[in-house]
Amino acid sequence: MNRNKYNLRSMIVCSMFAAVTAVLAQIEIPLPLVPISGQTLAVGLTSTIIGSRLGAIAMMCYAAIGAVGAPVFAGFSGGLHVLLGPTGGYIFGFIIAAYVIGYILEKSSYTVKMAMLANTIGMVIILLCGTLQLKFVLDLSWSVALVSGVYPFIVVGLIKAFLASWIGIVVRKRLDQANVLLTQHRV
Template sequence: MEQSNDRLRMMILTALFTAIICILAQVTIPLPLVPITGQTLAIGLVATILGSTYGALASLLYLIIGAVGLPVFSSFSGGLGVLIGPTGGFIVAFIPTAFFIGYYLEKTSFTVFNAIIANIIGMFITLFIGTAWLKFAADLSWKAAFLGGFTPFIVVGIIKAVLAAWFGIVVRNRLHTAKLIVA
């Protein structure tokens, strides 16, 4: 019975953290090709707190909710058009990014140091997949894709990775202490 309760608790937390991704996605700084958003911060937080399986599941749920047309992507956008458009690769990349961050932490330990490493690597996973998608979806050269979808996001991405790591570990530890999260 306790295992069933743990699973239900984690599913509820997954839904809650999916909502947090939806909310942070609305924090946007417009740039010419790809905006800076709170989505990547949210993905790092979710994966750091929930781990690989539930972090990836929250990211997948976010993608599905947006794909069916609910305005949960940046600037209150939604629909399949966003996913197949120039920025769709960044959104799709959230799933392997979240899985990697959580997996890395599960295989090492849930410390701020390890979370920073995992989140920085995760940031690069998102940027590489998103930039490759941008190149083909917008019919850009590799140079233009990297200049528009990769390089402007490195510094802010590292800042968001550190914030997600630190805050994520603090929240995870508190949820664990309160017995609201499975270790």
């Protein structure tokens, strides 16, 4: 495939996964400070399916689209104030987590077991980034930040990590069988 065609396909794939993230962001369970949403499931799916580089780019696109005001974040919110506000750290964490999840899979194997490990590490990264910003923006104590930004998300985060791993590996294998994966790392 020539370089221009590959670049166009990469942009389309990243845009599609940014859109999937925007859609899953609207599935939410409201909590006092930080809602539970489908965004982290989208991060895991994205990086499990398309890898570290494209996964991180897709999450950067998602963050950029939201930063300019498109209502793609949880609760149909958008704007730079969301990224700089109490929950913005989670969105920045999506970029790092997407890269790390994809990188772990690229350096090991595309199995549900390895994807579960990678997605669990990604969940921890997202929770740490989110809790750090939550703590400092709202001037919370560490204990309150952890109670608000980590503890309510552990069980549901593990469930989403499993779903992202299982669904992501199945989809990735099907895309590999159809010979349409953009990455050079085969299943």
